Amino acid sequence: MTGGAGHLADRLRALLGPERLLDGNLARNLYAHDGSIVTGDCGMVALPETTEEVATCMAMAHAAGVEVTPRGSGTGLAGGAVPLEGGLVISLARMREMGEVDTANACVWVQPGVLNLDVSMAVEHLGLHYAPDPSSQAACSIGGNVGTNAGGPHCLAYGVTVQHVLGLELVRPDGQVVVLGGEAPDPPGFDLRGVVVGAEGTVGVVTRVLLRLTPLPPDVRTMLLDFMTVAEASATVQAIIAEGIIPAALEMMDRNMALAVEEFVHAGLPTDAAALLLVEVDGTRAEVDTATGIVEAVAHRHGVRTVRVARDEEERALLWKARKTAFGAVARVRPSYYLHDCVVPRTRLVEIMEAIGEITARERVICLNVFHAGDGNLHPIIALDRSDPDETERAMRAGDQIVRACIALGGTLSGEHGIGVEKREYMPLVFDSGDLEAQACVRRAFDPDGRMNPGKVLPTGTRCGEVGLADTQVPEGTWI
Amino acid sequence: MSTGWTPGLPAPTHDDLNSCVQCGLCLPHCPTFRVTGLETSSPRGRIAAMRAVQNGEAPVTGEFTRFTDECLACRACEPACPSSVPYGRLIEAARIQTEANRPAHERTARRAGINGVIGHHRLTRLAGWALATGQLLRLDRLMPRHLRLASPRITFRGMRLPLPRSTGMGPTAMLLTGCVMDIAFRPVHRATLDAMVRAGYRAVVPGRSGCCGALAAHAGEVESARRLARQRIIQMEGAEVVVVNSAGCSAHMRTYGHLLADDPEWAARGQALAAAVRDAVELEAPPGRRVEGYVAVHDACHHLHAQGIGPEVHRTLRAAGATPVDLGDGGRCCGAGGIYAVLEPGMAATLGEQKARAIIATGAPVVAVANPGCAIQIRNHLDALGSDVAVRHPLEIVD
Amino acid sequence: MDLAPTTRDELAAMLQEASAHGRVLDIRGGGLHSRRGRPFTPDDTILTRGLSRVVDYVPDDMTITVEGGVTIAEILAAIGGHRQAWPQAPADPTATVGGVLAAAVSGRRRLRDGPVRDSLLEVVVATGDGRIIKGGGRTVKTVTGYDLPRLLTGSLGTLGVIVQATLRVWPVPMAEQWFTAHGDDGDMLAIAHGVLAGRHRPAAVILTPGAAHVCLTGVPDDMVAPPGMAEGSEPVAPMGPGTVQMGVPPAALPAVVRHLSLEARPFEAWLGTGICHVIAHDAADVTAVRDLATSHSGHAQVVDGDDALRADPFGPVPAGADIMRHLRSSFDPAGILCPGRFAAAAPVPA
Structure with a gap:
């Protein structure tokens, strides 16, 4: 730790007290990880409780020239919350107050440490919910969701996090506090709110978020379809949407995954099927009836074996539990896993599933698939034991080939997990150097010194360059 | 790779540690994480810390001890874990390690309570008499607040409440009278014996019963725990069922097989006794009387998380005509955690107060609590808030 | 050129x-x-x-x-x-x-x-x-x-x-139907509120002076006229020399509509979204509409109008203007693209 950082630790301890400034070796070790397999290097951890404390922490880090990595619940899968080069981790886990629900405008201000599922649970009695529902929603925080622009099964119809964040409060790298967006739609100027969401903590620390709350659908129906081939299931996904039905959620699970998860959930998943589709439709009773009929007809045309319709809320909850605990259940197969969350155009699902099968067979790794089929957002989970260097090597190779196959089919790197550390070196597969330079400039506009979550999102060596080092001359009286 | 574990002692195993993929789904279920927001007080963090020791990156002392001491061992993380990480087993093994490495003076104080008093029936009774005398003379006001909050209310009459040696007809069911239960909760024993008879057993109270060893095991005192387990086996094997009315004890006795697995002479006997264990609420005996109105239900961690017992309490109450009310806190630990309240008073007090407030918020006049540690903690925190909600074992309520 | x-x-x-x-x-x-x-x-x-x-x-x-x-x-x-x-x-x-x-x-x-x-x-x-x-x-x-x-x-x-x-x-939804009702603005607000609070999931609930318009989309069985409405058509946008777009918290829109209706300003209010288009004839109209928006925690910008109407098109400088300026200088270092467009009457902070 440099002298500046050591001094910073003392100042932060004086501000927050010894319980909220951690710099012991083992504590630093724990904060050098998140939900991914990335291991970093953490200098110290601060746990502020108010916007003012965050602003002071940021101003102190600014004065000391120390790098800052914001962290929510640490459930991210791309290493976004892992500090790479020491520095200060600001954990927002203690900022978990929820403001009063504005029922008239259907929104609520929350602190970033509030957990995703807690929002929906707190507003359910008002007939509302917070629509984005990542599988980790019981554990992941709103701040982390904002950082990664998190998705989830229901984003197929309802949209990802950025569509549900009306405004936010951002502590900038120098400690200034700014509020972007708000209840009133389309404020003048650039949509900075839209840029902060998904910026993976590289533009500042989000300290309050105004969430849009969505009315619970009047009716909902959940179906489990099982198929004897992955190709039939993939074709069904495509055909359902081609019929003009956008289900609330349309998820696929392959046999390997179903086996692992059934052992934990006991949801009665047919573990002899090659692929399962979890389809949920919602809307008015008439919309739900119509959509259900179409989904069933399409599925039968494509060789579905059985269609199971959840009879009640309990069965529906069980089917969703099976879906949402899938990642964790991988440990039943191997102690660790490696995955990408590439997206392919929906029309290429059949091809990519075949390609994934071939790649993982060739590399002799176990692959479990569970993903948002409706929007082509894959999660090929490669199970591995990291203490086996050979298997780890093969897993990495397989992951690499899967990414390249997705891009070759017109896909992109990440649908919802973010780029973090894990995927940054793949960025040149989808963006040329000019594109990346422009992104570096966006980042620099928020963080001129490059101290926010360094090493994330953009590949090593990407610079904003000489362009626009001085502010453009603007006519008098104009702000842009 | 050299590990940081002390050789020759049980330690978290590689396979158990490896079963965690760091997904973090346990975090919101962990009461200490809910209070602190610290990775270091979460199950995932503690497992990562164990891994660090395992990999030789950290010693078993210092920070590691602090992180593991803070764990309530409530095991609320276990049902939440999609990988079924055996967290309870991990934390008990980690504690065996931290106990062995604790500085001598700390160890003596901790051990005196567990091995020296609770492990010996006569000393426990003596301690009970002392506490009862103190409380009668109101000398307990002189105790430190955290000890007072962790102490059961004991009366001489309660301690002397006679128990029949045998009652009822049918297959033999033996009651574990235990340690704390026996001095502070004899009325629960009476209610349990009645329930055993109603369930069709010949209810037997074994002579000079004693501690099952749970408190010792939770504190990492594995040898004490084994000694007590052998005593209980000798005393109770042969009974058709062994009835236990303390959630912590029934959960622990069900692990006798695992506890004695390395001991060829005792492993099978341990397993057999474990198989005979029935928690008293599992008897689902017909109610002894009719009960009207609301009953708040506190699910003990050692019921809900360690044994999956929960609906039984509701059914027992409902059968008697009562309306059970959940606390709406997701079954969060009350902070008692065996002797936790004595060792980690700050955290225990925060959780105890949360729990008391949740109980008061239900508006029910009585709360069903099936574990002595929880009952002591909840009674004392309800008192601190000036509440007169009664704290009763569910079988007492329907007796 | x-x-x-x-x-x-x-x-x-x-x-x-x-x-x-x-x-x-x-x-x-x-x-x-x-x-x-x-x-x-x-x-x-x-x-x-x-x-x-x-x-x-x-x-x-x-x-x-x-x-x-x-x-x-x-x-x-x-x-x-x-x-x-x-x-x-x-x-x-x-x-x-x-x-x-x-x-x-x-x-x-x-x-x-x-x-x-x-x-x-x-x-x-x-x-x-x-x-x-x-x-x-x-x-x-x-x-x-x-x-x-x-x-x-x-x-x-x-x-x-x-x-x-x-x-x-x-x-394209299987069915789509506009419904209309005419009457005084108070009644129209009540009708519109009923649709928003009901189970219709409407695509649009729009008020114009003296009329309410609702667009339902979905399946044919759901194309049932909301209470007080009959099958109708999409509203005709208000016409005038200039248009100001107000953005207010959605719940404030009824109050805004009542105010506009009192002042007899032509408007088109999108209920549930907080957006309202108001006709402006001169700079004073722009100011009046902006004051109304501001009093409801909103903002107003001129989205159409001649030069005179657009002297102060956006109102106060928004938060983060310096970040926007940095962005601008990276994308348009010479400052040739539409310079002066984002202007404020109030002094711009550095």
Whole structure:
């Protein structure tokens, strides 16, 4: 730790007290990880409780020239919350107050440490919910969701996090506090709110978020379809949407995954099927009836074996539990896993599933698939034991080939997990150097010194360059 | 790779540690994480810390001890874990390690309570008499607040409440009278014996019963725990069922097989006794009387998380005509955690107060609590808030 | 002088040239949304209609990639046969994709379908100094890199010229029906409120002076007239010399409507979204409408009007203006793209 950082630790301890400034070796070790397999290097951890404390922490880090990595619940899968080069981790886990629900405008201000599922649970009695529902929603925080622009099964119809964040409060790298967006739609100027969401903590620390709350659908129906081939299931996904039905959620699970998860959930998943589709439709009773009929007809045309319709809320909850605990259940197969969350155009699902099968067979790794089929957002989970260097090597190779196959089919790197550390070196597969330079400039506009979550999102060596080092001359009286 | 574990002692195993993929789904279920927001007080963090020791990156002392001491061992993380990480087993093994490495003076104080008093029936009774005398003379006001909050209310009459040696007809069911239960909760024993008879057993109270060893095991005192387990086996094997009315004890006795697995002479006997264990609420005996109105239900961690017992309490109450009310806190630990309240008073007090407030918020006049540690903690925190909600074992309520 | 590129390379060359010589440029598509922001005097105007190719359309992926000069009518011609639509866009056939996005103009079905910025998946933009930059991705979901599509949406041409856009399109609903009611504004508000609070999931609930209009979309069985309404038609947009767009918290809109109705101002209020268009005749009208918006924690911007109406088009300087300025200088270092458009009457903080 440099002298500046050591001094910073003392100042932060004086501000927050010894319980909220951690710099012991083992504590630093724990904060050098998140939900991914990335291991970093953490200098110290601060746990502020108010916007003012965050602003002071940021101003102190600014004065000391120390790098800052914001962290929510640490459930991210791309290493976004892992500090790479020491520095200060600001954990927002203690900022978990929820403001009063504005029922008239259907929104609520929350602190970033509030957990995703807690929002929906707190507003359910008002007939509302917070629509984005990542599988980790019981554990992941709103701040982390904002950082990664998190998705989830229901984003197929309802949209990802950025569509549900009306405004936010951002502590900038120098400690200034700014509020972007708000209840009133389309404020003048650039949509900075839209840029902060998904910026993976590289533009500042989000300290309050105004969430849009969505009315619970009047009716909902959940179906489990099982198929004897992955190709039939993939074709069904495509055909359902081609019929003009956008289900609330349309998820696929392959046999390997179903086996692992059934052992934990006991949801009665047919573990002899090659692929399962979890389809949920919602809307008015008439919309739900119509959509259900179409989904069933399409599925039968494509060789579905059985269609199971959840009879009640309990069965529906069980089917969703099976879906949402899938990642964790991988440990039943191997102690660790490696995955990408590439997206392919929906029309290429059949091809990519075949390609994934071939790649993982060739590399002799176990692959479990569970993903948002409706929007082509894959999660090929490669199970591995990291203490086996050979298997780890093969897993990495397989992951690499899967990414390249997705891009070759017109896909992109990440649908919802973010780029973090894990995927940054793949960025040149989808963006040329000019594109990346422009992104570096966006980042620099928020963080001129490059101290926010360094090493994330953009590949090593990407610079904003000489362009626009001085502010453009603007006519008098104009702000842009 | 050299590990940081002390050789020759049980330690978290590689396979158990490896079963965690760091997904973090346990975090919101962990009461200490809910209070602190610290990775270091979460199950995932503690497992990562164990891994660090395992990999030789950290010693078993210092920070590691602090992180593991803070764990309530409530095991609320276990049902939440999609990988079924055996967290309870991990934390008990980690504690065996931290106990062995604790500085001598700390160890003596901790051990005196567990091995020296609770492990010996006569000393426990003596301690009970002392506490009862103190409380009668109101000398307990002189105790430190955290000890007072962790102490059961004991009366001489309660301690002397006679128990029949045998009652009822049918297959033999033996009651574990235990340690704390026996001095502070004899009325629960009476209610349990009645329930055993109603369930069709010949209810037997074994002579000079004693501690099952749970408190010792939770504190990492594995040898004490084994000694007590052998005593209980000798005393109770042969009974058709062994009835236990303390959630912590029934959960622990069900692990006798695992506890004695390395001991060829005792492993099978341990397993057999474990198989005979029935928690008293599992008897689902017909109610002894009719009960009207609301009953708040506190699910003990050692019921809900360690044994999956929960609906039984509701059914027992409902059968008697009562309306059970959940606390709406997701079954969060009350902070008692065996002797936790004595060792980690700050955290225990925060959780105890949360729990008391949740109980008061239900508006029910009585709360069903099936574990002595929880009952002591909840009674004392309800008192601190000036509440007169009664704290009763569910079988007492329907007796 | 008008510059009419037909390829991105031609456009890039024109921008490089203009940057090198400091020639101020305006950008024009269909010309529907050009009267926005403070007036400025361009040396040249880039006409984007020549960038008119439909680059890629895969009906089953429900994405379409078009050049910036393609009009809404041309998009509908391409996708309508597949029973698809771009519901977030306004229903102006001659508006170009580039113009709609640069001005962030959302359609009337915003209540159900969301704002137009949610439909832009990938954008290719030519910067002020003639670099061609891509952001986002063509799949229906992506978090790959910084969100350039959102940054460009609503940038009013000050960051670059939109060369190409990939849009997410949606199935045309099985049924769609407008319902109308006429009466005094109080009654109309009550009717509208009933629809919003009911189980209809309406696509639009719109109030105009003396009338309520509701658009239901979904399945035929649900096309039942809400209480007090009869089958009707889409409202006719209010006409006047200028238009101010108010944005207020949605719950404030009824109060705003009552106020506008008292002052007899022509308006079109999109209930549930917080957006209201109000006719303005002069700068005093703009001020009055803005004061009304501000008193309800909202804002107001002139979205159409002659030069006199646009002296103070946006009101106070928004938060983060310095960040916006940094962004501008990276994308348009010479400051030739629509300079002066984002202006404020109040002094601008450094």
